[in-house]
Amino acid sequence: MNAPIRRLSVLVLVLFGSLLLSSTYIQFVQASSLREKPNNRRTLLENYSRQRGPILITGKPVARSVATDDELKYVRQYSNGELYSHLTGYYSFVYGAGAGIERSENDLLSGQADQLFYRRVVDVLTGREQQGASVELTVDPAAQKAAADGLGEQRGAVVALDPRTGAILAMASNPTYDPNELAGHDLTTVQANYKRLLADDDDPLINRSIQALYPPGSTFKVVTAAAALSSGRYTENSVVPGPAVLDLPQTTANLRNDFAGSCGPNDKVDLTRALQISCNTAFASLGLALGDDAIRAQAEKFGFGDRIGVPMPVAPSIVPADMNKPQTAQAAIGQYDVRVTPLQMAMVAAGVANDGVVMAPYSVKTVRGPDLDVLDQAKPQELSRAVDSSVADQLTRMMEKVVESGTGTRAQIPGIKVAGKTGTAQHAKGEPPHAWFICFAPADDPKVAVAVVVEDGGKAGNEAFGGRIAAPIAKSVMEAVLR
Known part of the structure; x- marks a missing residue:
């Protein structure tokens, strides 16, 4: 055999070997990931041929599959679609499992999860129609x-938690959208709806509760207060500087209060009063005394920097590293580059x-198979200990004063003690500030904790x-939870 023929033979063998290796890799190694791609058309056709499991709230479906007369067999329907859209997400033949529970729990809802393997085998053997699991x-x-209703037409988000378990009681993001517009079988209409939502400057597809990062403003003073109390150098009654203007080191810039004058006689104020009236200069002074490492470490104990899922992925909240002293003073009052999600x-x-x-926060209570057997039940888990019980007691009393006779009196509930903290966060030059409030109630037996952010001051604008x-x-x- 001459040399050219030998070279050609080797080339053919290499090509055949490459083809064999690539086909083997695709069929065995990549098969699972390719099948699970949310926009895989073959997977979508297969999933649409069987009944997808419902998403339930208090036992009632807010997302369910309804039989149709067309080739796709089922269509996804959402009751109160706009109210729950950022929780449910959407399931579309064009775009697959998009966001929310539809995406994060897709394997269970579609019936492809490992927990449903034996059910799938029985279905194949008996000829029974395959179904997905229900997610409550x-x-x-x-x-x-x-x-x-509280957000109305204002952009922003609200999150409510059961502080004893981490269960998410409410997760609202506005603007919202109707997932039914993305679930229909008129593909031209679905694509037009999706393009319209993507082009909307208000980003209705974004779940602001867990995906948007905001400066927290003065609500972050709770974290700074926690760091101070946990240091052992301060109590709720400790007196700290609270002048009208704080001279920041290393810069000609100064830091002022949001109101005229100092925070107390002789430019001094105790920590409880400083939180009650939201004294900027007092908490900026605390930040300088504690240092940026202490503030960051305390924030991390509350969950900052953690990558968590609820089960939807949550953007990690941030306290910057390596801040200089002026930056630390600003961060201590929730400004500079501190960024948080409402969930955080x-x-x-x-x-x-x-x-x-x-x-640890979570939104899935129970997963049941098509035969209503329980496949998974939520088990509350401790994420971290942020502060010891004595510090928590002091912070509670301080936050109660905010609502009793401080900046948060509009959160008062007759006959119920409420602990809270207001925030007004500057975020862009010339733009109205974001309005914040965090709280829990009853303060003496907490059953609900809430965070609210209203972008750009909502209806109040610069007066927010x-x-x-x-x-x-x-x-x-x-009130809705406690009623």
């Missing part, structure tokens, strides 16, 4: 409605409420304050 959520319908600030309130222990705009929304959500 922890959400309280009254709290969810109160959150959505609900976790801060819940951690204080739960004797200093932060529970957390106590004026966000606190009444939080009050309505707490």
Whole structure:
């Protein structure tokens, strides 16, 4: 055999070997990931040929599959679609399992999860139609409605937690959308709806509760206060500097209060009063005294920086590293580059409420198979201990004063003790501030913790304050849970 023929033979063998290896890799190694791609057309056709499991709230379906007369066999329908859209997400033949529970629990809802393997085998052998599992959520319908109604047309988000377990009682994000518009079988209409939602400047597809990061403003003073009390150098009655203007080191810039004058006689104020009236200069002074490492470490104990799922993935909240002193002073009052999700600030309130222990947040209560057998039941888990019980008690008393006679009086509920903290967060030059409120109630036996953010001051614009705009929304959500 001459040399050219030998080279050609070798080349053919290499090509055949490459083809064999690539086909083997695709069929055996990549098969699972390719099958599970949410926009895999073959997977979608297969899934649409069987009944997808429902998503339930208090036993009632908010998402279910309904039989049709067309080739796709089933269509996904959402009751109260706009109210629950950021929880459920959507299931579309064009776009697959998009966001929310539809995406994070897709294997269970579609019937492809490992827990349903034996059920699938029996279905094949008996000729029974395959079905997905049902997923029941922890959400309280009254709290969810109160959150959505409270936001109204304002952009923002509300999260309510059971501080004892971490169960999500409400998760509202506005603007919202109707997932039914993405679930239909008129593909041209579905694509037009999706493009319209993507082009909307208000980003209705974004779940602001867990995906958007905001400066927390003065609600972060609870974290700074926790760091101070946990250091052992301060108590709720400790007196700290609270001048009208704080001269920041290393810069010609100064830091001022949101009101005229100092925070107390002789430019001094105790910690409880400083939180009650939201004294910027007092907490900036605390930040300088504690240092950026102490503030960051305390924030991390509340869950900052953690990558968690509820089961939808949550954007980690941030306290920057390596801050200089002016930056640390700003961070101590929730400004500079501190960024949080509303869920994270609900976790801060819940951690204080739960004797200093932060529970891992979750939204799935129970998963049941098509035969109603329980496949999974939520088991509350401790995420971290943020502060010890004595510090939690002090923070609770301080936050009670905020609502009793401080900046958060609009969150008062007759006959019920409420602990809270307002926030007004500057975020862009010339733009109105975000309005914040975090709270829990009853303060002496906590059953609900809430965080509210209203973007750009909502209807109040530049006149917005957390106590004026966000606190009444939080009050309505707490009342809905406690009613």
